[in-house]
Amino acid sequence: MDTIDVSASAARAHQAFNSTDVRYPAEDSIPAVFRRRAAERADEIAVVCGARRLSYRSLDRFSDVLAARLARAGVRSGHVVAVCVRRSPELITALLAVLKCGAAYLPVDESWPEERVRDLAGQTGCTVVLSDRAEHLAHRFPALRAVAVQAGTTEPDDPRLAGPSRIPADAVAYVNFTSGSQGRPKGVSIQHRAVLRLVCGSVYTELDETTRVLHLAPVAFDAATFEIWGALLNGGTCVLYPPDFLRLSELKRILVDEAVTTVFLTTALFNSIMDEAPAVLDPVRWILTGGEAHSSKHIGHAVARYGPGRVVHVYGPTESTTYATYHPLRALPSDEDPIPIGVPIQNTRVYVVDGNRLCATGETGELLIAGPGLSLGYVGMPEATAERFAEYDVDGRRERLYRTGDLAYIDVRGNLVFAGRLDDQVKINGFRVEPGEVAHHLDRHPDIRQNVVCAHDGQPGRRMLVAFVVPAGAHCTAASVRDYLAARLPAYLVPAEIHLCPALPLSATGKVDRRALISRRTATGAPGGHEVLKTP
Structure with missing residues (x-):
């Protein structure tokens, strides 16, 4: 076991925010906690999707029935079951049914290529897929046994329904x-246990029986873990956005009609709403947002409109179960300072480490995460697991730590601040360059709504910075953006290409799709935009 050297000043800096222990059902399973909530709130609404309402009693019963069908299909404790169901009450039923069997669910999107789905199934040993289009899936993936999911189905009680008498908290x-x-x-x-640590005793938002959480994220995106189980394991209501393309007018209607209290939005989606229709979020009590570095401009607009404390910046890699840190925005941010990622959430510890040394305030190092939220590792990849997860001695405490690859530092207020990626740093003409530094200055441009800065290999042997910019008005030109940056940055930090785009493409998880931007640029010279400036 390796040891991380700890100075007195570094120890004080970390002790200030690492006392995060909160009581939660650490020895329970998701089905066990859900059954308690279902017994307490049997006739209360658990799931809403359009005109459909599913009570806790009905959801418990329907998932029992489906679990029995899975058991008859051979699903047992420790198995992995693919779930390919559109956002609907059937989806929630399917997830619960898999868990009640003692199995683990593997979210699958129907739009994924067949080769990818076969690869995922092969890696996990998955042989069964639950779907609301079972016949179609059976045709596409004949190696998988397709089981249909229908939330409203009732069947006679089946003694095989109960599954394992107790599901261990450390089961997948x-x-x-x-x-x-x-x-x-x-x-x-x-x-x-990791999911229960995320949603029980939460300090980053209120989660109780009055909570109504919007489920908007694709289930294959780990934000769905918070959206679904944050509501159902606390006796609240999970409000599903229909399984169609996001429209802000429809989003506003749902937030109002269903009295949604809590939403999570990716950074890119949050920025788009702030640019186009900030009134959409007026009814919501808690607005959680994260996934990429935030701009002070958009956050400042949000704090000014919604008031202090309603917007919470959250951070966390998938390996730490959705969220690891949080930062409520209580005041307008300074243009000069980045938005902090804050302090650890409950039952989570974080460390900023440079080599084998714990960093003091102001020192930049890699962000390492500890606590019961950590993943077991990567399925079938022991070398990759060992590279990222390891045991360390930290000031006399034995910790299993996940190396995030993210750089951070602790500021003078005791908050963690994201400072880029270890693998984002690039060399251009011999200079070390952080694309985030350029993006920070573009965020402050008054005529720019959104931006992304990437490093790209252009001509052989020539790596360059490329900026993609969404202008806020006609006054913004590629030339003016270049002049703006040239007045503030050394020449090697001014992008070789500046593309003006009508919008930034988003991936299925709501993040900016950088690969799509670069591929469009390579194919056409301009990513669907109306102006591009190339520096010789």
Whole structure:
């Protein structure tokens, strides 16, 4: 076990925010906690989707019935079951049914290529898929046994329904796949205990029986873990956005009609709402947002409109179960300072480490995360797991830590501040460059709504910075943006190309799709935009 050297000043800096222990059902499972909530609130509404309402009693019963059908299909404790269901009450029923069998669910999107789905199934040993289009899935994936899910189905009681008498807290609840640096997706296995640590005794938002959480994220995106279980394991209501394309007018209607109290929005979606229709979020009590670095301009607009404390910046990699830190925005941010990612959430500890040394206030290092929210590791990838997860001695405390690859520092107020990625740093003409530094200055441009800065390999042997900019008005030109940056940054930090775009493309998880931007640029010279400036 490696040791991390700790100075007195570094110890004080970390002790100030690492006392996060809160009581939660650490030895329970998701089904066990849900059954208690269902017994307490049997006739209260658990799930809303349009005109459909599902009570806790009905959701418990329907998921029992589906669990029995899964058991008859051979699903047992420790198995992995693919779930390919559109956002609907059937989706929630399917997830609960899998968990009640003692199995883990593997979210699958029907739009994914067949080769990818076969790869994920092969990595996890998955042989059964639950779907609301079972016949179609059976045709596409003949190697998987397709089981239909219908939330309103009732069947006679089945003694095989009960499944395991007790599901261990350290059993795997679900597997989410993230992109891998070698081109092969990595399956992140998340335990029941990790989910309960996320949603029970929360300090980053209020989660109780009055909570009504919007479920908007694709289920394959780990934000769905918070949206679904944050509501149902606290006796609240999960309000589902229909499984169609997001429209702000429809979003506003749902937030008002269903009295939604809590939403999570990716940074890109949050920025778009702030630019186009900030009134959409007026009815919501808690606005959680994160996934990428935030701009002070958009956050400042939000704080001014919604008031102090309603917007919470959250941060966390999939490997730490959705969220690891939080920062409520209580005052207008300074243009000069980045938005902090804050302090650890409950039952989570974080460390800023440079090499084998714990960093003091103001020192930049890699952000390491500890606590029961950590994943078991990557399915079938022991070397990748060992590279990212390891045991350390930190000031006499034995910790299993996840190395995030994110750089951070502790500011003078005791908040963690994101400072880029270890693998984002690039060399251009011999200079070390952080694209985030350029993006920070573009965020402050009064005529720019959104921006992304990427490093790209252009001509052979020539790496360059490329900026993609969404202008706020006709006064913004690529030339004016270049002049703006040239007046503030050394020449090697001014992007070689500046593309003006009508919008930034989003991935299925709501984040800016950088690959799509670069691929469009490579194919057409301009990513669907109306102006591009190239510096010789």
